[in-house]
Amino acid sequence: MEIRFGKDGLVPVVVQDYQSKDVLMLAYANKDAIKKTLETKKAHYYSRSRKKLWMKGEESGNVQEIVDVRIDCDGDALLYIVRQHGNACHTGNYTCFFTKLEGSE
Amino acid sequence: MEIRFGKDGLVPVVVQDYQSKDVLMLAYANKDAIKKTLETKKAHYYSRSRKKLWMKGEESGNVQEIVDVRIDCDGDALLYIVRQHGNACHTGNYTCFFTKLEGSE
Numbered sequence: 001m002e003i004r005f006g007k008d009g010l011v012p013v014v015v016q017d018y019q020s021k022d023v024l025m026l027a028y029a030n031k032d033a034i035k036k037t038l039e040t041k042k043a044h045y046y047s048r049s050r051k052k053l054w055m056k057g058e059e060s061g062n063v064q065e066i067v068d069v070r071i072d073c074d075g076d077a078l079l080y081i082v083r084q085h086g087n088a089c090h091t092g093n094y095t096c097f098f099t100k101l102e103g104s105e
Numbered sequence: 106m107e108i109r110f111g112k113d114g115l116v117p118v119v120v121q122d123y124q125s126k127d128v129l130m131l132a133y134a135n136k137d138a139i140k141k142t143l144e145t146k147k148a149h150y151y152s153r154s155r156k157k158l159w160m161k162g163e164e165s166g167n168v169q170e171i172v173d174v175r176i177d178c179d180g181d182a183l184l185y186i187v188r189q190h191g192n193a194c195h196t197g198n199y200t201c202f203f204t205k206l207e208g209s210e
Contacts, residue, residue, distance in 0.1 A: 001204050014119050014128055021126035023119055026182035038165045038208050069209035072201040073194050077131035079202045089178050096177040099106050104174035105142050 004075040005032070010046055015088065017025045017095075018067040024088035025096040027056075029078065034069075039067045043080050062086035108139070109180040115151055118183045120193065122200075123172040129193035130201040132161075134183065146171045147186050167191035 005011050005097035008030040017024055027045040029037070036044040043056045057063030064082035071078055072103050089096040115133040116156055123128055128168050132150040133141070143205040146167035148161045159190050162168030169187035194201040 001207070003206075012117055012131060014131060016128055022134070023121055023128065026117060026119060026177060034206075038206075053122055066209075069206040070202040071204050071206045072131060073196050073203070074201075078206065079128055079203075084143050093178070096179075096182075096194050097175040098178070101108075101139075101143075101174040101176045101183065102106070104171075 001071050001075050003031075003071065003078070005031070006076075008048075010048070011076060011078055013045065013080055015064065015080045015082060016018060018081045019083075019086055022095050023097055024082070024084060024094070027099065034078070037066060037069065037080070043082055054096070056088075058068075060086065060090070062088065106176050106180050108136075108176065108183070110136070111181075113153075115153070116183055118150065118185055120148065120169065120185045120187060122188045122189055126190075127200050128197070128202055129169075129187070129189060139183070142171060142174065142185070148187055161192060161193075165187060165191065165195070167193065169193070 009030050013027050013029050015024045030046040033044040033046045063085045068081040087094050114135050118132050118134050122130045135151040138149040152159050161173045168190045173186040192199050
């Protein structure tokens, strides 16, 4: 299965904890980020705001070790299954999805 | 937390099984799709290829009952936690992420 990148050269990446199976975050990767991820077995992404490749945890230490990388049926989304060191979210929460959407009660 | 839609008026939605916690698919929603999802408690999305709102399972019967809807820390991704009827993937697989990415062994 070939990866189908968007017009911006990016593909969305769902990140899941290999043990708890919690969804930790959604990020984006370009070709380089995926190559680095596979080579180093540490999750790399492309930051849309900073316009650069980054390794998760490069500053915080909250590295994500890759357990598995999967691609969806039409090739336009990836799933990184990871061993999370520390917290995934920059707010200090374990997952970025710690907030209930308003109106969803 | 306000939803931050992309320039195309869409937000990516990670879909997770409430019981197995498997990640089932990644789809996109616009404002209407989210409204319909909250009102009906059935997952609605916006199809980028067909350019229209759709309810998951409207043809296949593989409806997704909403258990929870979460929003991430910066408001630009949603997580639908669902009770999946039948399979999530149009290929007949339970999840769309049934393929290992080449080079990830």
